[in-house]
Amino acid sequence: MSPSPMPIRRLPRTRIRQACQACRRRRRKCDGLWPCRLCKAHGYTCVFEPRGSADKAKVTGPPSAVVVSDDHPPPHASDQSPEDVEAGDAEVSARFSSRSIAELPQSQVHGQPGSSKEQKPPVIDLVKGRYCDASGSCVFPLFVSQSIQSRVALRPHAYGWNINTRLEPSPPSVSSIRRFLAYQEVALYSQCFFEAVGRSYCFVDAGSFHQRTLQYWTDDSAISHGLEAMICGVLILGSLFSATGIMAESQLVEHAKLILDNSISCALGRLTLDLACAWVLRTLYLRLTTRPSLAWFASCTSVHVAESLGLHADLDKFHGRPASIEDSEIRKTRRNILNCAVFLNTLISAEYGRSRLTLELWPSSIDNEDNSVLVTLAQVLRNPSDDDEDVVATLGSLADLTSEVPHLALLIADVALFLYRKRIHQNNGQLSSSGYKALLSILDGGIGRARESAASQLPWWNVLSTPFQTLLVLIHVNTTESLALVRKAMEALEMVNTAFTSSSLVREALVVAQLIVGTLRERKLQQVDLLPSFDASGDPVTGACNGSSGIDLNISQLLSPTDWPSIDWLQDLDLSSRQGPT
Numbered sequence: 001m002s003p004s005p006m007p008i009r010r011l012p013r014t015r016i017r018q019a020c021q022a023c024r025r026r027r028r029k030c031d032g033l034w035p036c037r038l039c040k041a042h043g044y045t046c047v048f049e050p051r052g053s054a055d056k057a058k059v060t061g062p063p064s065a066v067v068v069s070d071d072h073p074p075p076h077a078s079d080q081s082p083e084d085v086e087a088g089d090a091e092v093s094a095r096f097s098s099r100s101i102a103e104l105p106q107s108q109v110h111g112q113p114g115s116s117k118e119q120k121p122p123v124i125d126l127v128k129g130r131y132c133d134a135s136g137s138c139v140f141p142l143f144v145s146q147s148i149q150s151r152v153a154l155r156p157h158a159y160g161w162n163i164n165t166r167l168e169p170s171p172p173s174v175s176s177i178r179r180f181l182a183y184q185e186v187a188l189y190s191q192c193f194f195e196a197v198g199r200s201y202c203f204v205d206a207g208s209f210h211q212r213t214l215q216y217w218t219d220d221s222a223i224s225h226g227l228e229a230m231i232c233g234v235l236i237l238g239s240l241f242s243a244t245g246i247m248a249e250s251q252l253v254e255h256a257k258l259i260l261d262n263s264i265s266c267a268l269g270r271l272t273l274d275l276a277c278a279w280v281l282r283t284l285y286l287r288l289t290t291r292p293s294l295a296w297f298a299s300c301t302s303v304h305v306a307e308s309l310g311l312h313a314d315l316d317k318f319h320g321r322p323a324s325i326e327d328s329e330i331r332k333t334r335r336n337i338l339n340c341a342v343f344l345n346t347l348i349s350a351e352y353g354r355s356r357l358t359l360e361l362w363p364s365s366i367d368n369e370d371n372s373v374l375v376t377l378a379q380v381l382r383n384p385s386d387d388d389e390d391v392v393a394t395l396g397s398l399a400d401l402t403s404e405v406p407h408l409a410l411l412i413a414d415v416a417l418f419l420y421r422k423r424i425h426q427n428n429g430q431l432s433s434s435g436y437k438a439l440l441s442i443l444d445g446g447i448g449r450a451r452e453s454a455a456s457q458l459p460w461w462n463v464l465s466t467p468f469q470t471l472l473v474l475i476h477v478n479t480t481e482s483l484a485l486v487r488k489a490m491e492a493l494e495m496v497n498t499a500f501t502s503s504s505l506v507r508e509a510l511v512v513a514q515l516i517v518g519t520l521r522e523r524k525l526q527q528v529d530l531l532p533s534f535d536a537s538g539d540p541v542t543g544a545c546n547g548s549s550g551i552d553l554n555i556s557q558l559l560s561p562t563d564w565p566s567i568d569w570l571q572d573l574d575l576s577s578r579q580g581p582t
Contacts, residue, residue, distance in 0.1 A: 021047045041222045123156045124310040129271025131310035132156060171266035174258055176223050177232065180248060183217040186235065189246050193238035196458060200407045202370035203280060203336040204234060205329075225259045226274030232256035233281025240288060240459060256282065264301065273330075276305045276337050283344050288461055292352045299345035303357045311338040312359045336370055338362070343374040346381045347411070350418045351465075356382070373408050376401065377415050384422050388432065391423060395438040406449045410462040413446025417469045424476070440481055443470045447485070450492045454499040464500075467492040468509045475520055490517065 022044045023030035030036050035046035123132045123139050132139045138158050145154045187210070194206045209230075216227060232252040239246040246252070260278055263269045279302035287295040306312065311334045342362060349356035380398070385391055398416050403409050416439055423431065431439065446466045453463045471489040474482040490513060497510045 018048055021049060041219075041224060122310070122313065124313065125156065129275075129305075129309045130156070131308055131313070137161075168267040171262040171269070172258070174223075174225060174255070174262070176220070177228050177252065177255055178217060178220055180251065181235075183214065185246060185248075186213050186217070186231065189235045189238035189242060190231075191238070192242040193234045196241035197237050197284070199405050200411075201280075201284065201340050201374070203277060203333070203340045204230070205333065208329075209234065224274070225262075226272040226278070229256045229259040229263075229278035230274045230281065232259075233278045233285065236285055237281060237288075240285070253285075264305070271305055271308055273309065273333060273337065276302070276309055276311065276341070277333075279305050280337060280341050280344065283341070283348075287344070287348060288459065292348070296345075296348050296352050296354055299341070299348045300357055302341040303345045303359065306338045306341045307359055309334075311335075311341075312362045332370075339371045339375050339378070343371070343378040346378050347414070350381050351414070358382075373401065373403055373411070377411055380415055381418065384419060386426060388430075388435075391419060392432055392435040392438070394419065395435055395442070399438045399441050406453045406456075406458070407460050407462070409449040410446055410453070410460065410466045413442050413449075413466050413470065414462055416442040416446075417466070417473060420473055436477065436479070436481070439473075440477075440485065443473065444485055444488070446470060447488050447492050451495055454492070454496045457499050459500065464493075464496050464506055464509055467496070468513060471513050471516070475516060486517065490514075 019030035020036050022039050028038055039046035122134055139156050141154050141159050142156055232255050235246060236249055236252050239249045263271060263275050283298040283302050286298050346356050380394060398412055401412055447470060450463050450467045453460055467489045474486050493510050493513050497506050500506050
């Protein structure tokens with residue numbers, strides 16, 4: 001007789017005490033957590049209304065920012081009548097007025113004397129990714145309506161922005177990567193990313209990434225384009241640093257490109273932290289794989305996206321943000337994304353000779369232990385000094401700045417190379433002896449880290465660019481100490497060429513380096529030929545001259561070969577088949 005089946009035990013129904021605004025508006029069941037499951041899946045801002053009437057809420061002190069959490073996209077002005085505009089504004093007035101008018105100082109609301117000295121707060125919409133300074137035209141109608149105590153609190157909106165007699169283009173539909181990508185591939189190549197890239201650029205949390213991707217592949221009911229763009233960026237970089245690349249790398253590149261382009265070029269596009277993170281990932285991938293102009297454009301866009309999200313503002317001063325562990329993690333993520341975006345834009349602009357973007361509220365000193373080296377280097381690149389003592393002090397600080405990560409050590413050498421190029425452009429390259437000593441020490445360490453990365457076959461861009469630019473600086477300095485490092489730089493380039501035999505750019509850099517060193521060798525030999533020869537009447541062994549001056553010179557000691565750096569390796573260069581770049 002078969003055993004009777006066990007009765008199914010049903011869990012008791014649990015009722016939450018309060019639902020968030022987004023779930024209440026959409027009539028969805030809220031789990032009561034912060035953020036709730038629906039808001040996390042769709043990228044909404046999870047906001048819980050405080051208990052009690054909003055009119056009884058007391059706010060002490062002026063705020064630093066006004067936060068808007070309107071999950072409904074605003075209807076376009078051309079599709080609304082004046083009655084619709086007033087009705088739409090009245091719909092959000094109860095929620096927005098309690099978040100803005102109550103927060104503003106009374107001098108700003110009533111226009112009392114002294115209001116001109118008050119700093120009006122900016123407006124930030126955390127859901128749509130909209131940051132506007134108080135002086136912007138999109139925010140001014142809001143402050144005017146508040147100053148006259150209007151019964152309808154206008155929302156931040158581009159009233160009267162243009163005539164708009166044309167329909168706005170709709171974004172193309174984007175399918176999900178889950179239809180051609182398995183979760184096992186996500187787990188494998190994301191691990192490669194965190195081991196190779198995550199050690200240098202800390203803006204993607206590994207634990208949160210694995211948790212979200214597992215949940216995303218488990219529950220395929222909704223599509224999160226921002227999350228998919230970030231996943232694509234992580235996987236293609238992990239594929240680049242892995243021994244065997246992922247088969248769908250080209251599909252992932254195009255998928256991320258389509259989502260990111262839609263986020264900044266189509267109407268009703270909503271920027272999220274995932275999209276900001278994906279833009280930084282795209283900047284890294286383009287810096288590693290393509291031309292400098294494309295990487296520079298992407299780096300500028302990543303900073304623009306960060307500013308649009310208000311990442312450069314202080315989240316602690318936003319009204320309505322609960323002080324919880326999750327919120328502290330969000331603040332940490334915002335800070336890390338911003339610092340990596342600013343650093344990449346600053347570095348690429350310095351290397352490419354282009355203008356960098358400047359964020360007015362980006363502080364000069366940031367307590368960020370995750371990306372402390374990047375923040376320090378960004379500050380050096382953004383504020384190069386012309387003073388001799390300051391340049392020497394900066395080089396000394398860079399020489400003392402060390403890192404166990406090879407790529408970060410190469411970045412330190414890149415910043416030192418930039419300072420020297422900036423120096424020779426402004427002041428004919430004159431440095432003190434201590435400055436040259438610190439510079440050569442940094443470059444020597446960079447050559448060693450380039451050899452280490454080449455041995456591990458890590459395709460960082462500065463594995464090639466750092467020893468090549470170092471070689472140029474050593475030849476330009478043209479001292480005995482600098483020429484002694486030329487051989488190490490050439491050996492590093494040859495090692496990179498051996499590690500990446502399929503790269504034409506590596507071979508091109510090696511050929512150019514050999515041509516430059518060969519030209520230097522020929523010039524040195526010509527200078528030696530210009531020197532007069534000694535009289536044969538002197539003793540070549542003792543150096544004793546028969547002249548009447550009575551001076552006894554020991555030529556054998558003056559020209560001791562042990563005191564000179566060996567450059568015999570220059571004679572081994574075969575330049576007969578080399579041609580310069582056209």
